[in-house]
Amino acid sequence: MSSIIPKYFKVTQxxxxxxMPLRKTQTLQKLGLHKRHQVVYQKITPQQAxxxxxxxxxxxxxxxxxxxxxxxMRNERKSDPGFVVVAKRGENRV
Numbered sequence: 001m002s003s004i005i006p007k008y009f010k011v012t013q014x015x016x017x018x019x020m021p022l023r024k025t026q027t028l029q030k031l032g033l034h035k036r037h038q039v040v041y042q043k044i045t046p047q048q049a050x051x052x053x054x055x056x057x058x059x060x061x062x063x064x065x066x067x068x069x070x071x072x073m074r075n076e077r078k079s080d081p082g083f084v085v086v087a088k089r090g091e092n093r094v
Contacts, residue, residue, distance in 0.1 A: 006063035009042045009049075015058045027055050041067040 013033040017025040031051055032040040041064070042048045052061055068076075 004065055006065050007044060008064045008067050009044060009052060010039060010062040010064045011042055011052060012037065012039045012060045012062075013058060014060050017058065020058070024055050024058065027051050028058065031055075031059075033059070039073060 011031060011033065013028060013036055016036055017028060028034075031042060031048075042052075044063075052059065
């Protein structure tokens, strides 16, 4: 069994920053979080861990081995429509 060390924090903002001190709001902005249920990936460093620990009641943190792009996360959320578009209106069907 290989023990692969995770490289990234997957940080999800769960709670709003309304009525929070300015320092916590700024910390979330430095992490790249601006709205609820937003997900960002941060490299595992002592500085990132310190920022995350200061806003631990507002976020959910998971350890991951790979960093996903916005496009990959968007494709994961898309559901299967149940049909396939063969040709658009006005195009010749072959």
